[in-house]
Amino acid sequence: MALSRSNWRSVAEAIAIPVGAILAAMVLFGCFCFLYGKSPLAIYGAIYKTAFGSWRAFQGTLLRAAPLMLTALCTALPARLGLMIIGNEGAMVMGGLGAIVSGLLLSYGSVLPTAAQVQQPLGLPPLVVHIAMGLAAMLVGGLWIGAVGALRHYRGVNETISSLLMNYIAIAFLNHLVEGPMRDPSSLNKPSSFPLPEMYKLGNIFTTRIHYGLIYGLVACAIAYVLIQHTTFGFASRIAGGNVKAARVAGLPVGKLAVTICFLAGSCAGLAGMVEVAAVQGQANSSLITGYGYSGILVAFVARYNPLAAILVATLLGGIINSGGILQRTFNMPDATVLLFQGIVFLMVLFSESLYGRFKVFKEPAELTPPPPVTPAGSAAAT
């Protein structure tokens, strides 16, 4: 039996509560639309159609979801160890920088190629350059957040604050490099690095408009899931996340775990930066600062730090972003409307966290629970 008799209720709870939260958010937003003089049903119909209505429309949703999957992991992974990292944006920017530096070095042999060097690129095969750029981005992003983990463990610096502040450092560093040492002199109005040669740009998957970043995102989420749920490393991390003292007593290397998981988290966000550079922008400039990092934090929260759920949540958010335009263009609503919808959905989902264990329907009836050892069940049933 896949759903054993004793657990169907908790499964139902895990599905019903988030779905209920989204429905409640839709009702609230519907009221808003109604007050604005628009038909909520027409709006939801349009949102659905533009976000999920056809394969062509769904591509747009997946395209927006791809970077969010990667940046979400930057918060989701350390959260399992009890660390609240919000340096996603910074790690992504640093990853983008790592990617462009390695990409330019491998293309021209210099980040500031002369005209002659641009004429005569080194001509390495694209696959080699892509792998090198990906690794460089992951290394830089990993070191960036790994440093946060190390500061936390060895110096007791609060990881949330330090990772947040490191976002600003990363952004300032990017601006400094593209406006100074790495600037392409021909970028007059928008200081940028030299562009990657066209042949090294990361292409689209088959005939779709979706770039390979989506595959990176899916694979990274899958690996993260297996790592956390099905390896001893993941198990140890979860123990440390549950109770650090107990983990120390049990002899777990908490410090190493913390730094390693922060490194992995940062490397995911760094990879998102590489995708943004290699597949989208083709160069580094202030367009790299997109807010994907911050959206990733939300995705991680809503997914309750579960890497697989992050895929679904990122897709949902991608759909909402995708449909944002229709509200403006067809319904003449302000550009902030889509943010409002997004905000209501997230608030409701986060609020619904507090509802777990509060509905009688989802509780195991006392007589069905196996005898004594399951301690919390007894007290829960009594309430």
Place this chain on the structure above:
Amino acid sequence: MTKKPFHVPRRRVIRGLLATTAFGVSSKLWAGCSSPSTTGTVTAPTGEGSPAAAGGDLTMGFIYVGAKDDYGWNQAQATGAADVQGTGVKIVEQASVPETREVQEVMRKMIEEDGAKVLFPSSFGYFNPHILEVAKEFPEVQFFHAGTLWEEGMPKNVGSYFALVDEGQYLAGRVAAQVSKSGKLGFVAAKPINPVLRNINSFMLGARSIKPDIKMQVIFTGDWALPVKEADATNSLADQGVDVVGMHVDSPKVIIENAEKRGIFSSGFHSDQATLAPKGYLTGTSYNWGEIFKQYAEMIRAGKTLMNGGIPHQVIGGLKENYIKLATFGPAVTDAIKTDVEATSKKIVDGTASVYKGAIADNAGQVKIPAGKVYNITAPELNKIDWLANGVIGKTS
């Protein structure tokens, strides 16, 4: 058998399969419902270049990087779009679109769903790679971008339009110098890059053409939209005795409102901000994009396109072409000053006066434009300006 490191419980597999199937089924259902309308719009772009020939309105799509009412760059574009609407043109707009794949998606949607034949993605960072990429996909749609980035070899259906503000800022600088009592001007700017430096220098040159020893303190905030730093900069300028502040940031709103609170004058940029500071607003250069958009609409209606060579790929102008204008004058601008502005403006338009007329020195005393040399504002040499004009207090790095 006993040790399975990667064991996935059966129920999880089944749960996942169920969810995937449910999702797949439902999305198929919906796809079935929506396919007629989708195919309808996809087949639409067959009008071969001259959509006006088919009768009906020409649809123009406008995309902005920020809010339409930011009192700055985006508002200037949106005002221009509103100007052109109704003149046989239907507009579709989308605001707050970031410079990522997002803008490419928005362009595709405007073309496929709204039937836009002409697009104006207005932010600087939309051009490369986003416009260039989408333009290749839709060779029959025309893309116009605010900037001077189009070059030979780029897609034929892409064009650049731009308005040079030097002359407007020169006039605004003259107004500022005549109003200022302290002889100290201030300027809040984003980044020390060429277009911003040209803006600062022409403002200063205008001011010095009235009062040859007037000084101007410039503060670079470091980025296009940093409201807190912009407010700080305005305050510190006011503290230093500056009584007119100019600016070049994305949205001048914060600076102008702050200047008004501090009781000093302000000279705006991008669009008309007179309503923000009823007492202290002087004037400022405001873009008149509607003029350019209308010209494009007319040319397209006459069957001209970028592709058939009827529309030039580079459209650049200033005061003479009516691509820029001065914003509404505030109460502090006397009739005498207005007369002076009008006279100078006429001279600039007929070519007897010029912003960049040598000798012009930088603020380290080095002569940058020798005596006797006069540059038209479209001269490529001006794109190399990386210095601050004499009288400006500040550094470019």
